[in-house]
Amino acid sequence: MHQALDCKKVSSLTSMAMKSTLLVTLLVVVLVASQAEAQLGGLLGLFNIGGTIFCSANGNAITNATTATPPFANALVQVSCGGNVISSALTNGAGVFSIVLNPLQFILTNLLSNCNVVVASPLSSCNSNLPSTGILQAPLQLVGTVVRGLLSIVNIIPGTFQLIGT
16 A cells, blocks of 8 residues: 555656646746847847839829829839849739838848839839839838737838939
8 A cells, every 4th residue: 555655646746747847848938938029029020111102203192283193003113222123012003012021131221221112113104194214213211110929020111212214
């Protein structure tokens, strides 16, 4: 009987030890993840470059127009760094585009200092009265960062567009 009692105690102690180990492991994972998030602004991240392109000589809405400036639908929008296109997207029917970049492949300061948003589609494709040569180009501007759990999203928009090469 003494031996049977010892086996029950050992079994119970082993079960408690396994539960304690599991609990400690979970607490360490939660602690490390929250500490990493606080230090890094999130473990997973991305750069979101987005905005709206309008069918005008400067890609912006004309505020004092008698009719609303139409969006530039299906325009090819590119992010270009040092003359090299690193990503592209098409605007939707409302002229909105979004380009997502991996921050492990790009450095934010380089994006902001060396890259531009380029509308490669000619303006005449949305309005025949606009130039058929030249491209709209704008520098990148940091809007801010949003952290959601372990995800960090750096939001970037195009600055003021200029018509280049007309």
